[in-house]
Amino acid sequence: MMCAGCIAKIEHGLAANAGIISARVDFGAKQVRIAHLPEVELPQLVTMLDRLGFAAHPLAEAPPPDAEQRRLVSALAVAGFAWMNVMLLSVSVWSGAAGASKDMFHWLSALIAVPAIAWAGRPFFVSAWRALRRGRTNMDVPISIGVTLATAMSLYETATSGQHAWFDGAIMLLFFLLAGRVLDGAMRARARAGASALMEASAPGATILAADGSTRWVRADAITAGATMLVAAGERVAADGRIVAGESAVDASILTGESAPASLAVGDHLLAGMLNLGGPLTVEVTAAGEDRTIAGLARAMEDAGQHRSRYVRIADRASRLYAPAVHTLSVLTFAGWLLAGAGIYEALQIAVAVLIITCPCALGLAVPVAQVVASGALMRAGILVKDGSALERLAEADRVLLDKTGTVTLGRPQPVDLDRLRPEDRPAALALAQASTHPLSRSLARALAADGVVAARLSGVAEMAGEGMTGFDSDVPVRLGRPHGATHGDGSHVAFARGEGVQQIIVFADCLRPEAAAAVAGLGQLGLGSTLVSGDRLEAVSPVAHSLGITAIAEARPADKQALVERLGQGGARVLMAGDGLNDGPALAAAHVSIAPSSASDVGQQAADMVFTGDSLIAIPRAVRAACATQAVVQQNFLLAIGYNVLAVPLAMAGLVTPLIAALAMSLSSLIVVANSLRLAGVAK
Numbered sequence: 052m053m054c055a056g057c058i059a060k061i062e063h064g065l066a067a068n069a070g071i072i073s074a075r076v077d078f079g080a081k082q083v084r085i086a087h088l089p090e091v092e093l094p095q096l097v098t099m100l101d102r103l104g105f106a107a108h109p110l111a112e113a114p115p116p117d118a119e120q121r122r123l124v125s126a127l128a129v130a131g132f133a134w135m136n137v138m139l140l141s142v143s144v145w146s147g148a149a150g151a152s153k154d155m156f157h158w159l160s161a162l163i164a165v166p167a168i169a170w171a172g173r174p175f176f177v178s179a180w181r182a183l184r185r186g187r188t189n190m191d192v193p194i195s196i197g198v199t200l201a202t203a204m205s206l207y208e209t210a211t212s213g214q215h216a217w218f219d220g221a222i223m224l225l226f227f228l229l230a231g232r233v234l235d236g237a238m239r240a241r242a243r244a245g246a247s248a249l250m251e252a253s254a255p256g257a258t259i260l261a262a263d264g265s266t267r268w269v270r271a272d273a274i275t276a277g278a279t280m281l282v283a284a285g286e287r288v289a290a291d292g293r294i295v296a297g298e299s300a301v302d303a304s305i306l307t308g309e310s311a312p313a314s315l316a317v318g319d320h321l322l323a324g325m326l327n328l329g330g331p332l333t334v335e336v337t338a339a340g341e342d343r344t345i346a347g348l349a350r351a352m353e354d355a356g357q358h359r360s361r362y363v364r365i366a367d368r369a370s371r372l373y374a375p376a377v378h379t380l381s382v383l384t385f386a387g388w389l390l391a392g393a394g395i396y397e398a399l400q401i402a403v404a405v406l407i408i409t410c411p412c413a414l415g416l417a418v419p420v421a422q423v424v425a426s427g428a429l430m431r432a433g434i435l436v437k438d439g440s441a442l443e444r445l446a447e448a449d450r451v452l453l454d455k456t457g458t459v460t461l462g463r464p465q466p467v468d469l470d471r472l473r474p475e476d477r478p479a480a481l482a483l484a485q486a487s488t489h490p491l492s493r494s495l496a497r498a499l500a501a502d503g504v505v506a507a508r509l510s511g512v513a514e515m516a517g518e519g520m521t522g523f524d525s526d527v528p529v530r531l532g533r534p535h536g537a538t539h540g541d542g543s544h545v546a547f548a549r550g551e552g553v554q555q556i557i558v559f560a561d562c563l564r565p566e567a568a569a570a571v572a573g574l575g576q577l578g579l580g581s582t583l584v585s586g587d588r589l590e591a592v593s594p595v596a597h598s599l600g601i602t603a604i605a606e607a608r609p610a611d612k613q614a615l616v617e618r619l620g621q622g623g624a625r626v627l628m629a630g631d632g633l634n635d636g637p638a639l640a641a642a643h644v645s646i647a648p649s650s651a652s653d654v655g656q657q658a659a660d661m662v663f664t665g666d667s668l669i670a671i672p673r674a675v676r677a678a679c680a681t682q683a684v685v686q687q688n689f690l691l692a693i694g695y696n697v698l699a700v701p702l703a704m705a706g707l708v709t710p711l712i713a714a715l716a717m718s719l720s721s722l723i724v725v726a727n728s729l730r731l732a733g734v735a736k
Contacts, residue, residue, distance in 0.1 A: 052105065064103040071099075081119075082110065093522055101281055123233045126171040130226040133167030137219045144216075154324045157209040157216045164218035168202055171225045174232070177735060193377040197406030198224060205399060215709060227418075227721045229415070234419035235716065238701045239686075254323075257282070257289035258290075260333070271323075274339040276475075282332040284514070286487060288325045291343050292334035294318065298720040299329030300533075302490065312490065328489050381405045384704045393706075401706045408713035409501065409696060415686035416721050420728040422539070424679040425735075432735035433664040434674050441660030443685075444644035445678035446562065450619060450626035451574055452638070455585035457530070459567055459633035461666060462650060464491060464559035466498050472547060472555050478507035483520040483531035486512050491545050491559055492520070492531065524549070566669040570600045573672030579627065584612055586634055612638035629671060630659075646671060676735045684731055688724045695720040 052058065058076045061083055065074035076083045087097055092234055100107040144156050163644055172195070177613050179195035183190055184352050198221050205216040210381045256270045260279040274280070284299070299318035312328055315321065321334055381402045388398035426436040436442060450485035452467040453459050460598045472480060481504050494587040509529070512522035519532010527550050534546035534556055546554040564570075573582050582604065583596045589605040596603030604615070616638050628635070628642035631650065639645040639658040645657035663670035699716050702708050708716070 052076070052322065054624045057105070057189065060103055060486045061100070061105060065099055067094075068099050081171055083107075087598050087672060101682075104181040104187050104189075105395065106181070116617065117528060120233070124173060125231050126174060127226065127229040129167050130171035130222055133163050133171070134219065134222045134226050137164050137222055141219045154212055154216075155211070157205075157218075159216040160216060161206060161209055164222050165206070167204065168198060168218075168221055168225060168660055171222070171229060172198055175225075175228070189445060193227060193381070193409075194383075195225075199405060200399065200403045201407060204396075204403060212527075216618065220407060220713065220715070223715075223718055229417045231419055232425050234416070253285040254289035254629060257286075272340055273445060274336055275337050276339055276341075277538070278336045280334045282334055284327055284329060284331060288321050288334070290322050290334075290340075291338035292336045293320050294332055295335050295517045296333035299327055299332055300489065302326040302328055339493070372611055377406065377409050380700065380704070385474070397706075400709070401703070404703045404708050404713040405700065408699045408717055410564060416724050417692055418685055419420050421681055421684045421688060421726050421731060424728050424731040426675055428732055428735040429674060429677055431660075432669050432670070432673060434677075434735065435662045435664070436662055437662070438463060441644055442678045442681045444660070445627065445675055446682040447581060447625045448644055448675065450624040451579045451581040451629065452616065452619075452628045452712075453571075453589055453601075453644070454585050454612075454628075454630035454635050455583055455592055456561060458560040458564075458629050458635075459583065459595060459599070459668065460563055461560065462631065464494055466545075466557050467560045468497055468558050469498060469502070472557060476547055476549055476555065477502075478639070479509060479522075479524045479529045479549070480531055482506040482509045483512065483522060483529065483547075484525075487514065487520050487531070489519075491543075494559065495531075495545060495557065519545075526704050540680050556729075563595065564571055564666050564668040566667045568599055570668035571601060571673055574675065576597050577672060577675050579675065584615065584638075609634040609637050616641045627671075627675075646674065673735060677731075680734045684728055687727055691723055691727065692720060695723075 052061070061076050062074045063206045065071050065085060070088040072086040072088070074083055074085045083100075087096070097107050097109070099565040104226075121572075140156045144153055148156055151469055169279050171407075173199070175194045177192040178189060178191040182192060191417075201217045201221040201224075206211070207219070208216045237625065254271060256268055257274060258266050259269045259274065260266055260281055266281065269278075274290045279295070280288075280290060280292060288301075294315055294317050296317065299315070300312040300314050301312050301321065303322070315332075319361070320337070321332070363590070383399050384405045385402035389395070393401075422442055427443060429436055456462050479497055481496060483498040484499065485506055487493070507524055509522035509524055510579040512520065514520055515532070519530060521528065521530045522533075523529070529550075530548045531545065534544050534554060542558050545557045545559065547557065548554040574581055581599070581601045583592060583601055584604045584607050585592045586607055587605060589603075590606040592603045604611075607615070612628075612630075614634065616628060619626050620641075620643065625643040628638050628645040629647070630639050631643070631647050635647075636658045639647065644657040644661075646661040646663060649662055649664040661674060695716075699708070699713075699720075703713055
């Protein structure tokens, strides 16, 4: 699949077959998802696609995703090597070599160029042949015709001791076309599906308790509803279920976005993907396999991503009319010169010049070169662009939805009142905190160590399920864990107690990212209004939204976030979604464009179009400004490419341009586009 026309051919062509309900192309992943009746079998689907001119494989049998890119790079290397050598030989001819010397240089050029053209031109020749074999056309047809005719005519000129041969022009044409495709492929290769990573967020399996009291480990896809599952401390949950024995604190942030651990007991529900932080739990499985909540999120993410994969880039839209227009111009030129009295050879030479001079090198480089340069500048600024089309979509964004935990905030609860912890108790508190795997304990340990506290030597350190860590400091019992008392039961407090003394309460808060307020203000200056959307409680979300001066939506489930994105999109908004967790995956996929921090889960990073490193949120408006600048350069590149054709095509049709001059003019237009794109090198400053 090379352009927007391919999408239409596949979707409409498949839908015309009996038994096919629908077909949707994912252009970035080079995949098509087909809904069909049961009687339609897999080999029939492959045959249908072959009839449309597209070689296809079942997903499980597909070649490695980078195989096509390796072939293009190999072809580009061959074309570049051959072009340099043929150009060196051509210099001798241009310098005045004549007679036998000229013929020798032409034959040497042919020996280098013909095999190189046959090898480097395969991506175009194969694609063109598949299209023509099915009575169709695409961008590769005029390219293949132009290269083939230029090579054949050059061989004829060489064999008849003619004055001109255009091997250098033909191989140069392939080199620039391949360069555009390699750059474009490099950008597309960065876009990866996140659904598989989302499914990997839950445990690969679980320990199942049998009726006779025996236990065995069972893969997640083999667990059935009604089974009894044992979840040890530190394990992720493999299936949805209800707690029938035990109590513990669980980290549910990957599903809900809630930063504080939740305390659960008998009768409470667990979801696959949650992390058990405390004591062991016995869970009755209520949903397993494809019925799990996390599996539903994966399906929602795939479905949501389909609308974005159907987005047609500027270059793809421009290419729809390219092939028929070039064919028409070339045929009219050939026929016109024949009617004017020219011989077949002369008319054919002029028609080939038209094909070469209109080859889409500048058009093919207009988008990928600009995007690669801008992406490189953004990468140096700590922003990874995974898909080149994301820059185009980001430049169109007019509304921003911001997740709270891990996106607007750091997602790392920090102790905000360490002064409440007496200096003489800090070494013991550090020792207990270092022995725990609880997120709040780890945060406390980092904060105390940063203050220069040295851990005390404790004895009898142990973990009490649901309560925290205990030990003895010089025979005096010490405890770090859940505060006693209902006023501190929301999971954002930790208590330290020595002996029978009063417990010292340490409060934790999730701090804003650096420059968060400046980032939101910067987005507003760019015309993008922002809204905070979070799965956290309203009392946790409101202060953050107030500090940023924006509105907030609290207690939003993953489906709620996705529905909000889709509702805004249906109303005409082009949403930029910024999120980090598994619970943000469907919304990230459904948004017009999306971005995630590098601290995000694998699911968040893979579902997003861009990932920013570092803690500062200023990366988001910086990326928007860079995207707008990139689109301005892309539009300039298209104007340059169109202007080149407006000037050059009439000259070629008038017979004033040879195939060699056509190739040089085409190359010059490409170099101008590249030079214009290089202005984006400092776009992310």
